[in-house]
Amino acid sequence: MEMLLIGVTMSLLGLAVSAVLFSAATRDERQGEAEAATSLAVATSEFFAENPPLDSPPVSVEVLLMQIERHVRAEKDAAESFTSSPTLEALRVPTSSPLVR
Numbered sequence: 001m002e003m004l005l006i007g008v009t010m011s012l013l014g015l016a017v018s019a020v021l022f023s024a025a026t027r028d029e030r031q032g033e034a035e036a037a038t039s040l041a042v043a044t045s046e047f048f049a050e051n052p053p054l055d056s057p058p059v060s061v062e063v064l065l066m067q068i069e070r071h072v073r074a075e076k077d078a079a080e081s082f083t084s085s086p087t088l089e090a091l092r093v094p095t096s097s098p099l100v101r
Helices: 002-050 061-084
Strands: none
Touching: none
16 A cells, blocks of 8 residues: 555656646747747838838739739649659749749
8 A cells, every 4th residue: 555655646746847847848938939929010010110001002903813823724734734744854844924933
């Protein structure tokens, strides 16, 4: 019976020590995350304060959506042609999309 009590006591002591060490190890990360979030919020507010919003954007949203759709179709066609005949030359062919430079 004494051996059982000693085993249970040692287990609880080990659990308590592990909990204290774990909380000490994660406390620094939580403080760092809070500081990083604060500094990120300050950085983004400073960034957007420098650039006031445009009254009229240079390109309309519809034009941008059409360009993106064209780019996605071109990439899909390139992927399908590569999967139909995979070669090293076909993998290195440059894209014809104007969105990729």
